[in-house]
Amino acid sequence: AQTVTQSQPEMSVQEAETVTLSCTYDTSESDYYLFWYKQPPSRQMILVIRQEAYKQQNATENRFSVNFQKAAKSFSLKISDSQLGDAAMYFCALLLTNAGKSTFGDGTTLTVKP
Amino acid sequence: DTAVSQTPKYLVTQMGNDKSIKCEQNLGHDTMYWYKQDSKKFLKIMFSYNNKELIINETVPNRFSPKSPDKAHLNLHINSLELGDSAVYFCASSQPGNTEAFFGQGTRLTVV
Numbered sequence: 638a639q640t641v642t643q644s645q646p647e648m649s650v651q652e653a654e655t656v657t658l659s660c661t662y663d664t665s666e667s668d669y670y671l672f673w674y675k676q677p678p679s680r681q682m683i684l685v686i687r688q689e690a691y692k693q694q695n696a697t698e699n700r701f702s703v704n705f706q707k708a709a710k711s712f713s714l715k716i717s718d719s720q721l722g723d724a725a726m727y728f729c730a731l732l733l734t735n736a737g738k739s740t741f742g743d744g745t746t747l748t749v750k751p
Numbered sequence: 752d753t754a755v756s757q758t759p760k761y762l763v764t765q766m767g768n769d770k771s772i773k774c775e776q777n778l779g780h781d782t783m784y785w786y787k788q789d790s791k792k793f794l795k796i797m798f799s800y801n802n803k804e805l806i807i808n809e810t811v812p813n814r815f816s817p818k819s820p821d822k823a824h825l826n827l828h829i830n831s832l833e834l835g836d837s838a839v840y841f842c843a844s845s846q847p848g849n850t851e852a853f854f855g856q857g858t859r860l861t862v863v
Contacts, residue, residue: 672851676792682841682854726792732851738784738807739852741794 639664641731643742650719651750657704658714658745660729668734671705671712676744677725685727688712716747724749754778757842757855764832765863772827772858774842782806783825784852785817786841794841800825832862 640663650656662671673685688696688705695703700717716723729742755776764770776783784807785797799807803819814830825842839859843852 670851674854680839680857680859682843682857684851684853687851728794736807738796738799740796744792744794 639666639731639733639740641729641740641742643727643729643745645745646743647746647748649748649750650716652719652721654719655715655717656719656747658716658727658729658747660712660714660742662710662712662729662731662740664710664731664733666733666735670732670734671703672730672732672739673701673703673712673714674728674730674741675723675725676728677722682728686714719749721749721751723747755842755844755853755855757840757858759858760856761859761861763861763863766832766834768832769828769830770832770860771829772840772842772860774825774827774855776823776842776844776853778844778853780844780846780853781822782845783819783822784841784843784845785825785827786843786854788839788841788857790838798825798827829860832860834862836860837862 642661669690671688675683686698702715704713726744730739732739758773782801784799788794797811798817800819816828818826839857841857842855845852
């Protein structure tokens with residue numbers, strides 16, 4: 638069975654600073670995707686970034702980037718130039734291509750201090 | 752033109768009642784899901800349907816019965832509601848196996 642672990646229940650960052658959220662996962666499959674989702678107080682789940690396991694290049698979306706270490710099964714999210722609107726709960730998720738379902742980590746609550 | 756829409760957004764009901772949550776997606780996706788997010792914000796998959804057929808049932812009590820009349824709809828019916836069913840329920844959809852899930856706005860169910 639696959640697992641996703643987010644070891645930081647809570648993180649805080651000063652506005653305009655950089656923060657890294659950790660995620661590790663475990664699966665015996667080789668074909669999978671990894672995602673970071675953001676859940677602001679509005680409750681809506683919003684996709685932040687995705688990474689295909691077969692790609693070595695780390696995904697980047699504007700101020701959001703990942704550090705994907707496949708051998709170590711690590712998938713951390715870096716948020717640069719943090720903004721107040723980045724405050725939310727962040728979920729790391731693993732999608733096995735063959736199984737067709739996502740497993741989510743327990744989430745990290747990010748606070749951005751002005 | 753909401754991609755994945757759930758109704759209602761909020762539902763308060765008494766123990767023992769039966770209730771339904773509706774979900775519709777207009778993305779043309781083949782796969783739809785129900786997730787439960789508990790009071791600790793843990794998000795767990797409950798069901799997955801592909802082209803109206805159940806493909807995943809994650810040890811959810813029989814009181815929960817999903818119904819997919821067509822591949823754009825996946826409704827969740829809950830019988831004999833219990834206090835522990837209080838949670839936020841998310842519907843989501845995706846293309847099979849290779850893309851992210853698009854989530855509805857969630858339904859906050861409170862059982863009193």
